[in-house]
Amino acid sequence: MIDVVRGVLRVRKWPRKRGKPKSASQLFWIDWFKQANLLAKYADPMTQARSKELTAHTGMYPRDIILAAIRGRLYTWVDENGWRWYPVAAIQDISESLDVLAQTVGSMLIRYADRWKALDPGLEDEVLTLKGTPLIAQWRPPAGGGGGFTQEVLFGSPFTPDGSASFMDFDVEGYAQIQFDVKDLDFDASDKPVFRLSIDGGVTFKEGASDYTTGYVTPSADAWVDQNRIFTTFSNLTSGGAISCLFNNIGAGRCTYQLIASNSAAVAIWRGGMFNFDGPVTHIRLMTRDGAKLDDGTIRLVGIK
DSSP, rough: OEEEEOOOOOOOOOOOOOOOSSSSSHHHHHHHHHHHHHHHOOOOOHHHHHHHHHHHSOOOHHHHHHHHHTTOOOOOOOOOOOOEEHHHHHHHHHHHHHTTOSSSTEEEEEEEEEEEEEEEOOOOOOOEEETTTTTTEEOOOOSSSSOOOOOOEOOOOOOOOOOOSSEEEEEEETTTTTEEEEEEEEEEEOOOOEEEEEEESHHHHHHHTSSEEEEEEEEEEEEEEEEEEEEEOOOBBSSEEEEEEEETTTEEEEEEEEEEEEGGGGEEEEEEOOOOOOOOOOOOEESSSSOEEEEEEEEEEEEEE
């Protein structure tokens, strides 16, 4: 077969007859291309003129512009508010690219230090919470307000002091309420158990002179005072300390508490009050006032979210 293409003589074999399309996709695109070419051929004069202007002095044909418009890939535009509008085809292209990272309905993409990663959908009613170092979004049960509540025993509870330290720290981040029960608490020397709270992840614990406002009642006295910690007893103990303390609203705002402590009827005490700093509270420290070691006992924590 001999023919001339754009002034160039060409000698080639007669092309073989094209076989029938082998798939539904091929059939679809063959029909689409046929219909699109007919539409481009019989487009209105204004569209024809504009497509010729856009392809002048380029390697493109006017038909290419019209086909791109039909496919929804010709242009974007900016409205009077500066918002850029993209064609649906571009949105679909980006969506298929993101499918490389996540294909589960409800997934989100989170930027980690090294790359983007998918965060799978959480459970019903869970909320996104920033946690860790650096802060990374995670699904957590809501800290409070609306919906139902869940109660759980804190990881590791019950705890038993081993006599190696004068304090124990407990991570309570994400809870709305903590019930703190201590039974048969012993010390290696006479001392008083006290509480302090942290709002910075356990790095520091509040110890200002008026950080804790406390009202108390004992068999022989009552008062309302500001203190730098939460005292649990009037008298020093060496063994048998029992404490039950409920910390409320630790997830936000100002925390309050109610406490009953005793190792005998003579030294039983009720305390209650609020803390003069905003939460959320992240850690609770049980410690001794004068540095005696926590030697034995059982400590249980139950949290409400």
